Amino acid sequence: MAKTIMTVDDSASVRQMVSFTLKQAGYEVVEAVDGEDAIEKLDDAPVNMLVTDLNMPKKDGIELIREVRSRQQYRFMPIIMLTTESQAEKKQEGKAAGATGWIVKPFKPEQLLAVIKKVLG
Amino acid sequence: MGTFSRAFKEEAEELLLDLESALLDLAESPDDPELIDRVFRSLHTIKGSGGMFGFEEVVAFTHEFESVLDRVRDGDLPVTQELIRTTLQACDLIRGLIDGRGDLSADVADTVGTLKSLCPPVEGADAGTWRRSDGPLVTYRIEFQPMADIFTFGANLLSLLNELREMGDCVIKARTGGIPSLEHIASQQCYIGWEIRLTTDCSLNEIRDVFIFVEDRCALTIERTGEERRIEDDRPGYAQSRAGDHPVEPTLRQEGTASIRVAAEKLDALVDLVSELVTTQASLSQRTSLQTDPKMTAIAETVERLTDELRDRTIRLRMVPIRTLYVRFRRMVHDLADALGKSVDLHTAGDETELDKTVIERLNEPLVHLIRNCIDHGIEPPDYRVALGKPAKGRLHLSAEHAGHNVLIRVADDGAGLDPAIIREKALAAGLMDADDDPGESEIFSFIFAPGFSTKTEASPVSGRGVGMDVVKESVERLRGAITISSRKGEGTTITLKLPLTLAIIDGLLVAAGAQQYVIPLATVESCMELTPAACRGGRGRQLLNIREALIPYVRLRDLFRVAGDPPAVEEVVIVRLSNVRVGFVIDQIVGEYQTVIKSIGRLYRDARAFSGATILADGTVALILDPHRLTEIAENDEGRRFREEKL
Numbered sequence: 001m002a003k004t005i006m007t008v009d010d011s012a013s014v015r016q017m018v019s020f021t022l023k024q025a026g027y028e029v030v031e032a033v034d035g036e037d038a039i040e041k042l043d044d045a046p047v048n049m050l051v052t053d054l055n056m057p058k059k060d061g062i063e064l065i066r067e068v069r070s071r072q073q074y075r076f077m078p079i080i081m082l083t084t085e086s087q088a089e090k091k092q093e094g095k096a097a098g099a100t101g102w103i104v105k106p107f108k109p110e111q112l113l114a115v116i117k118k119v120l121g
Numbered sequence: 122m123g124t125f126s127r128a129f130k131e132e133a134e135e136l137l138l139d140l141e142s143a144l145l146d147l148a149e150s151p152d153d154p155e156l157i158d159r160v161f162r163s164l165h166t167i168k169g170s171g172g173m174f175g176f177e178e179v180v181a182f183t184h185e186f187e188s189v190l191d192r193v194r195d196g197d198l199p200v201t202q203e204l205i206r207t208t209l210q211a212c213d214l215i216r217g218l219i220d221g222r223g224d225l226s227a228d229v230a231d232t233v234g235t236l237k238s239l240c241p242p243v244e245g246a247d248a249g250t251w252r253r254s255d256g257p258l259v260t261y262r263i264e265f266q267p268m269a270d271i272f273t274f275g276a277n278l279l280s281l282l283n284e285l286r287e288m289g290d291c292v293i294k295a296r297t298g299g300i301p302s303l304e305h306i307a308s309q310q311c312y313i314g315w316e317i318r319l320t321t322d323c324s325l326n327e328i329r330d331v332f333i334f335v336e337d338r339c340a341l342t343i344e345r346t347g348e349e350r351r352i353e354d355d356r357p358g359y360a361q362s363r364a365g366d367h368p369v370e371p372t373l374r375q376e377g378t379a380s381i382r383v384a385a386e387k388l389d390a391l392v393d394l395v396s397e398l399v400t401t402q403a404s405l406s407q408r409t410s411l412q413t414d415p416k417m418t419a420i421a422e423t424v425e426r427l428t429d430e431l432r433d434r435t436i437r438l439r440m441v442p443i444r445t446l447y448v449r450f451r452r453m454v455h456d457l458a459d460a461l462g463k464s465v466d467l468h469t470a471g472d473e474t475e476l477d478k479t480v481i482e483r484l485n486e487p488l489v490h491l492i493r494n495c496i497d498h499g500i501e502p503p504d505y506r507v508a509l510g511k512p513a514k515g516r517l518h519l520s521a522e523h524a525g526h527n528v529l530i531r532v533a534d535d536g537a538g539l540d541p542a543i544i545r546e547k548a549l550a551a552g553l554m555d556a557d558d559d560p561g562e563s564e565i566f567s568f569i570f571a572p573g574f575s576t577k578t579e580a581s582p583v584s585g586r587g588v589g590m591d592v593v594k595e596s597v598e599r600l601r602g603a604i605t606i607s608s609r610k611g612e613g614t615t616i617t618l619k620l621p622l623t624l625a626i627i628d629g630l631l632v633a634a635g636a637q638q639y640v641i642p643l644a645t646v647e648s649c650m651e652l653t654p655a656a657c658r659g660g661r662g663r664q665l666l667n668i669r670e671a672l673i674p675y676v677r678l679r680d681l682f683r684v685a686g687d688p689p690a691v692e693e694v695v696i697v698r699l700s701n702v703r704v705g706f707v708i709d710q711i712v713g714e715y716q717t718v719i720k721s722i723g724r725l726y727r728d729a730r731a732f733s734g735a736t737i738l739a740d741g742t743v744a745l746i747l748d749p750h751r752l753t754e755i756a757e758n759d760e761g762r763r764f765r766e767e768k769l
Contacts, residue, residue: 069273075309078275100275101334119334121280 003120004028004045008038008052008064009082014105018051021109022116035059039067042074049120050079051103051112054090062090062097069098078119082107131382133171133219136163137212138448144208145451151200160190167215179218182229186211189236198240207235209452258289258322260346265332266296266314267339273309276335282315284331289321318346385478388439392625395428395435396718402428403739432718436623440475443521443530446485447472450492454517457496464503464514465496471521476528477623480600484530484620487593491532491616492517494590499536499614509611511535526622527602533615539608541565547574566606570594598699599750600624601644627719627736627746631712632695635684638744640715640736641706645697645749652692652707666694666705675705676756681731697749704753719746731755 005027007018019029030047032038034056050068054061061081068074078100083091091102100119103112140163147156164187171179186208192198211232217225263285267278285291296314300306319328325343332341402424409421447469458465476484500506500515507513518533541562548554548568568574572591597604602620621628621644629640630649650668652675666673673696679688694705719734722745726732733748 076272076275078277095274095337098274100277118280118284119275119277121277121283 002026002028003048004030005049005051005116005120006030006032006038006041006047008032008035008050008056008061010034010053010056014053014082017109018112021112024109025113025116027116035061035064035067038064042068046073047077049077049116050074051082051116052079053082054087054094062093065094065097065099080115080119129171129176130219133167134216136167137216138452139163140167141209141212141452142448144205144212145455147200148202148205154194157190157194161187161194164190171219176219178225178229179215182211182218182233183215185233185236186215189240192240204239207232207239209455211236258320260318260320261325261328262342262344262346263317263319263328264314264342265317265339266341267311267335269310269312271311271335271338274335274338276338278311278335281331281335282317285317285319285328288323288328288331289319291320292318294318314340383438388435392435392439392718393720395432396625396720397737399428399432399718400737400739400741404741407739432626436477436625437475439478439623439625441478441481442473442475443481443528444469444472446481446488447519449485450488450519453489454492454496457493458515461497462502463496463500465500465517466514467517467519469519474521474523474528475622476521476620477625479624480620480622483596483600484618487596487618488519488530488532490589490593492519495532495534495536495614499534499538501537523622524619526628528620528622530618530620531615532618533613535613538610538612538614539566539569539606540610544568563605563607566608569606570604595750598645601627601642603644625719627717627734629715629717629736629746630695631715631738631744632678632693632706632708633710633712634678634682634708635686637682637684638712638738638742639678639708640717640744640746641695641697641749642733642746643714645699647696647698647703649693649695649711652694666696668696671703673703673705674756675707676752677707679707679709681752681756699749699753702753704749704756706747706749706752 005022007015007022007029008031009015009018010033015031015033019031022029030041030045032041035052036058038050038052039059050065052061052064056064059067065079065081068077068079079098081091081094081099081102082105083094083102084105094102101115103115140160143156143159143163147153147160150156164183168180168183168187171183189198189204189208193200193204198204214225214228214232217228267276271278282293285293294316296316297312299314300312306312321328325345328343329336332339406421406425409418412418451467454465454467457463495517496515500517501509501511503513506515516535518531520531520533522529544565545554548565548571549556551571551574553568553571553574554560569590570593574590594604597618597620600620601624602618605617605619606614607617608614627640628643630643630646632639632641652666664675664677666675675694677688677692678684689709692707692709693711694707695711696703696705717736720736722729722732722735730751731748732745733751734746736744736746738744
């Protein structure tokens, strides 16, 4: 069965790009616009992996990661955060919160897939 | 070096067979990139190991071969019949070079010329298309000890190790010293670390990148070891197929199948030992059945069960899938059809069906014969087939399946089929039957197994005049198998071979003559009966039995083996069917059915041709296994003329 990946980003273009790339590679994709939306959708249907932006309105990426990680069901799930070169501190914060890895924006579809393969197996 | 180069030859033969079948597949589906890759892998391995064992010519030639296929892979050379033909020829040449068959330099030059003429000139330099330079191979020693809570960050250590594996030659050892005793284990913690030895042309940074997400949650050291070497072959073709789409080397792939090559003698020695064990166990069982100690009986029963399983497993070690035969046939069918101007599709089924290696080896010849017959006599030329409303391409179907202790192998074609009327006529002319006989269809078909029988009026260069069906039948029977034929005129012919799974075990009929016991292979036994005076016909000197209106010659084992003493009042006779002959063996008494492991009787007794082996009975005495074919021949020589006249 195809694995389901959730992409969380407030930028529609990033969401589309991630979603399109993942679908092409055969994954199921669930989109969410921010942390709150993500949590709601996670309650509806479980996912195998999370790809999230860090700066988002309402609930940001760091909080989302912390909250997801605290749930028994998602303790071991791979979580990838999208960061920028200048966000070294945010990256540390994200790692501390429980992120598995990160991708530095801007990135190419191949890079995204390589990282997903790395963590999802 | 001798044994190494033998291993190389064996391996090369397998690779060549694989190469050939990939090329033939490619002819059918030229656009399949997977097939091109398969061709490359085989060729590349031949080239690589050829270099290691000093087959310089092979290396040079396969290199030329590779560059042509490279163009095919890049899509600027179409797969044509001519290309396939030339590449198949190239396979033969490689085989010749490896076997050291005389001076082939002229042929090599020739084929290289043809290969090159197939390639249109290259536009511009093709350098720069190779993705990775052939940098130095460096061996790194990596120690990787993740922190215990690493999983709670979603890290996937397995895919991380796999990533390393894809970078080159990689040996991964787990450090298990940190695993606490069971009661202290927290199931979600990581207690294992790894030591990795990686030989790669990737840079240190590329290796570090693998660990990028986990580097601050583990103890990691990566250091270069002293050993370094350059890739010896710096030709671009080498570098590309090495670093191209297949990061994993073919040899690494093969490790996945985890098989071991063992010399046949070692297996034979094991089979011998096991058969002695079986015998010893049988004596044990017999002894324990005479006493009343229940514990002893239980032990004997366990030993029996274990021995049975050990025997079966040991015998299975000698079994190889019939696929190893099939691959040879694909090439043959292709060439034959080509030579005869026919178009034939070979289908195979049951490729994984296993048979004893000896049976497989000895099956090759009869099957080659049958396949030749199918293509030569069975399958019609394409235009003729179209006129008949059949598809232009003939269909040849090879299948194998297990049926109890036997394997059924079928060779079927959708060709012209056998015409019972013609066979009948020929059989009459050859004196195989009388004009007023009315044999059934299957009996009529079985005439084609008679020596010298042919329905073809003209000899053809491929399968001759049908000489050989009798040979096929005999070789199958020597394997203790049987052959049957079914056919429908205009629709095709199916020939079925029924063979024992292994030659190491025999289902036999244990009989006694005098004090000595013998085993007759059960597959040949047709019936058993008492030798009544009424059944004996023909008077003195003519030993014939009258069974259901048929006269059957018989031999007294007592006479043949010069057994002393008087026979019992009532003797018994075992009727054996061989090819088209029935022979009776008269013995004192039938003991019963007996399944046994065959032991060879050794070189000292090789002139004792009446026996195919020996077995040791539960009480420790030896029973000889009769070879009914040889026995009949011997009896024939003894009885001379009288015997021959009465053949059916």
